[in-house]
Amino acid sequence: MISLWGDMNRRGQVVVALALLLLLVAPLGATRYVLSVLTLILYFVYVGQAWNLMMGYAGQLSLGHALYVGLGGYVSAALWVHFGIGPWLGVFPAVAVAAAFGAAIGWLGFRFGIEGVYFALLTIAFAEFTRIGFDHIGFVGGAGGLFIPYEEQRLGQWWNLRGSQLFFYYLAFALAAAAVLLTALLARSRLGYQWIAIREDETAARALGIDVFRAKLKAVLISSSMTAIGGVFYAFYYNSLFPAQLFDMGRSIELILGPIVGGTGTVFGPVVGAFILTPLGEILISVTEHLGINAPGAKAVFFGLTLMTIIYLVPTGVWPWLSRKLGLARRRP
Amino acid sequence: MSPLLAVADVGKRFRGLVAVDRVSFTVEAGDIFAVIGPNGAGKTTLFNMIAGVLAPNDGTITFRGERIEGRTPDAVCRLGVARTFQIVRPFPGLTVEDNVVIGALLHRTDMAVARRYARDILATLDLFEKRDFRASALTLPDRKRLELARALATDPKLLLLDEVMAGLRPTETDRMVDILRGVNRDMGVTILLIEHVMRAVMALAGHMLVLHHGAPIAQGRPEEVVRDAKVITSYLGAEATF
Amino acid sequence: MFTPMLSIWLNVVVQGVLTGLLYGLMALGLSAIFGVVRLVNFAHGEFAVVAMYAAFVLFRAFGLDPLIAMVPIAAVFFVVGFALQRMLINSFVGRPDHEQFILLVGLAIVLVNAVLIVFGPDAQPANLPYAFDSYEVGPLIIDKVRVFAAVAALAVCAVLFGFFRFTSTGTAIRACADNLIGAAVVGLDVRRLYAVTFGIGLACVGAAGSLMVTIADAVPSLGPAYTLLAFTIVIIGGLGSMAGALVAGLLIGVSEALAGFLIAPSMKSMFSFALLVAVLVLRPQGLLGKKPA
Incomplete structure (x- = not known):
């Protein structure tokens, strides 16, 4: 931990400390709306970081991460609705189920040498398969959705994830901070170095004694478990779950835009990406409303154009470019 | 004492084409052992079988008393066999x-x-x-x-070097020869190398093996091998650069 | 001779085959782009939807039959594809998958939402005058539109096969797909060939989309579904195999029709995905793909 801090230069330390402080005191001055946007940003930092571990570090492109959000959310919500098992307990089976799916995908993909775009398609196939499956599972409401009831007497039971906007904001903050810390630690660990070696050159990694299959499987397991916890948060924050909303490919894409725009394979890329894209979406909504354009899709068109522009200008992500510009990174020839 | 590496009757065929044909040799601990031969002689195939990239069709490969043929490259490396690639592949x-x-x-x-x-x-x-x-x-x-x-x-206990001199200028070759000597002597690493640059081979190798069309045609100390008539006609006479 | 049950089954299969030919044509375009430019066109289905709306407008405004409108639409799509590759996509060739992915997902979002703005979210049926005509062949009752669309799709495929086999540009493109460095060494203008290929890929999807409007209502939300469908087909058929794309298109068409008939229409794509996973695991090079050396 100390070496983590010491690895940053003075300016980097100041920026990180300021950002943390700002986020901690933000609720003092923020309206309910701003707080909800910040919560969303932090949620995307968290799930983006989970995806970043698998893609940015281990180099395995998953386009089906909504699968783990959905499984985590549905398992914890169903346990609560049907059996009264609270999310602090329900999170364990939720993570276990998501990790089992992750293990199945990883095992199939890595054992049979399915790589790159093919692996990405395998992940999409699993997510879509599960989405359609959930549409037909009556126990969790099928396509009609599963709802966590609003109960007056449970308000403020934070241990059951029943709380105010403020509570969810700090929860999201804690999750995001933990994810960033975990990424930073992993990136400096033996496992992290093995992942990077695999990402850079699998053959060379193998020649250096790295058990590629195991290392990749660990990446999927960690990433899917983390994402499932994000799903638990999602379920109890929004209180309603629809297969078409949770498992949809659009959700998987939404989740990975932040880390890619921010910069994959970096600790702060997913943070920067989420802080760019989520507010951008919100700003576009209010701008289009302001201009009197209320056509559905107007916001999305601008969003798509911005995405193309960013990736065209800084293909490796905003954060590497930004940290160079601001002199936050240690210089390397 | 048993040798560090023992290759016995190893053969490899690709779709009926014989790449390596019943090759046997042993490498003693502490030695520098060179495998030479013209292009297409099966050197790299032999190497890849020792490094675990390819599984041989016949024969056995024993490293420190353990059979390693058919194991994966990472498992072989964990046992103490490291390698370099002919076309270098650092993590860029x-x-x-x-x-x-x-x-x-x-x-x-x-x-x-x-x-x-x-x-x-x-x-x-x-x-x-x-x-x-x-x-x-x-x-x-x-x-x-x-x-x-x-x-x-x-x-590693054993280092496999695949044409580590290729593409180097003579002064750089000499430097690499010095480095490898140091690695062998000071770090106690046994070296098995494939090499085209005969000057380096003669300077380094304690023993060598000549492959031709996948089959061994001569084996022994360098000064003996280069006098061998078969070697001179099939290989050294035509291509060798001293 | 035919029990009623058997004739129902036959009808379902034939309908699947006819739809599958359209799927195959759409996938052919993706296969060409994927196989030659090695670029993952994640906006493929969205282009199909744009073509559907183009055909829809041409029919509603000018009474132009989609079977004819297919020709100008494919031509326009070719030009668009050529220009797009030249101006935007070329600098992303050879870059990591996820960077290409973002560029094309951005494009897909723009396309599908532009359609949404213009036409709204509701399904738009073309209402062709012969939409409910059908042929009776023995026990089979076959929709006229499906036959027409399938024949047109086959015709386009035949033209493509001819192009790749007999023209010098087509041969050059195949050379690029086989061995990129070799192609550059012998002096082929790879950049131009890439642009042509992207143009052809979009022309395919333009033609397929035009035909699709005769058998399905145009809806913006079809975009991502068609992209997935096209990818599924290309991988099942085998990357770089044109015949494979067609065969897999038929396979998916039939599997969708059967699953829709036997289980539930809403579960039909589950079987496509199961098929995809099976192929990825058991025969990663695809049904008709070449084994990697």
């Missing part, structure tokens, strides 16, 4: 130091220990000054040494 986006750290982490779990060890090796191979460079920014001779450093960091 990483720094020189991190490249070597990845190797050092094989038998070290502590990051600081691995990093210290990586720096020691970089110093031995004259790469310490360039430790913060990206690997992609290095010149070819530097990259060759980086690849060697990375392999050495895995603490």
Whole structure:
């Protein structure tokens, strides 16, 4: 931990400390709306970081991460609705189920040498398969959705994830901070170095004694478990779950835009990406409303154009470019 | 005492084409053993079988008393056989130091220990000054040494070098010869190398094996082998560069 | 001779085959782009939807039959594809998958939402005058529109096969797909060939989309579904195999029709995905793909 801090230069330390402080005191001055946007940003930092571990570090492109959000959310919500098992307990089976799916995908993909775009398609196939499956599972409401009831007497039971906007904001903050810390630690660990070696050159990694299959499987397991916890948060924050909303490919894409725009394979890329894209979406909504354009899709068109522009200008992500510009990174020839 | 590496009657066929035909040899601990032969003689195939990339069709490969044929490259490496690639493949986006750290982490779990060890090796191979460079920014001779450093960091008992001199100028070749001698003598690493540059082979090798069309045609001490009539007609006479 | 049950089954299969030919044509375009430019066109289905709306407008405004409108639409799509590759996509060739992915997902979002703005979210049926005509062949009752669309799709495929086999540009493109460095060494203008290929890929999807409007209502939300469908087909058929794309298109068409008939229409794509996973695991090079050396 100390070496983590010491690895940053003075300016980097100041920026990180300021950002943390700002986020901690933000609720003092923020309206309910701003707080909800910040919560969303932090949620995307968290799930983006989970995806970043698998893609940015281990180099395995998953386009089906909504699968783990959905499984985590549905398992914890169903346990609560049907059996009264609270999310602090329900999170364990939720993570276990998501990790089992992750293990199945990883095992199939890595054992049979399915790589790159093919692996990405395998992940999409699993997510879509599960989405359609959930549409037909009556126990969790099928396509009609599963709802966590609003109960007056449970308000403020934070241990059951029943709380105010403020509570969810700090929860999201804690999750995001933990994810960033975990990424930073992993990136400096033996496992992290093995992942990077695999990402850079699998053959060379193998020649250096790295058990590629195991290392990749660990990446999927960690990433899917983390994402499932994000799903638990999602379920109890929004209180309603629809297969078409949770498992949809659009959700998987939404989740990975932040880390890619921010910069994959970096600790702060997913943070920067989420802080760019989520507010951008919100700003576009209010701008289009302001201009009197209320056509559905107007916001999305601008969003798509911005995405193309960013990736065209800084293909490796905003954060590497930004940290160079601001002199936050240690210089390397 | 049993040899460090024993290759016995090893053969490999690709779709009926014989690439390596019943090759046997042993490498004693502490030796530098060279495999030479014209292009297409099966040297790299032989190498890949020892390194675990390919499984032989027949024969056995024994390393420190353990059968290793058909094992995966990472398993072979963990037993103490490290290799370099004919076309070097350092991790391009990483720094020189991190490249070597990845190797050092094989038998070290502590990051600081691995990093210290990586720096020691970089110093031995004259790469310490360039430790913060990206690997992609290095010149070819530097990259060759980086690849060697990375392999050495895995603490091998046996080092497989696939044409490590190729593409080097004569002065750089001499430097590499010195480095390899040092690695062999001071670090106690046994070396098995494939090489085209005869000058380097003659300077380094304690024993050598000549392959021709996948089959061994001569074996022994270098000064004996180069006098062998078969070797001279099939190989040395035509191609050798002294 | 035919029990009623058997004739129902036959009808379902034939309908699947006819739809499958359209799927195959759409996938052919993706296969060409994927196989030659090695670029993952994640906006493929969205282009199909744009073509559907183009055909829809041409029919509603000018009474132009989609079977004819297919020709100008494919031509326009070719030009668009050529220009797009030249101006935007070329600098992303050879870059990591996820960077290409973002560029094309951005494009897909723009396309599908532009359609949404213009036409709204509701399904738009073309209402062709012969939409409910059908042929009776023995026990089979076959929709006229499906036959027409399938024949047109086959015709386009035949033209493509001819192009790749007999023209010098087509041969050059195949050379690029086989061996990129070799192609550059012998002096082929790879950049131009890439642009042509992207143009052809979009022309395919333009033609397929035009035909699709005769058998399905145009809806913006079809975009991502068609992209997935096209990818599924290309991988099942085998990357770089044109015949494979067609065969897999038929396979998916039939499997969708059967699953829709036997289980539930909403579950039909589950079987496509199961098929995809099976192929990825058991025969990663695809049904008709070449084994990697």
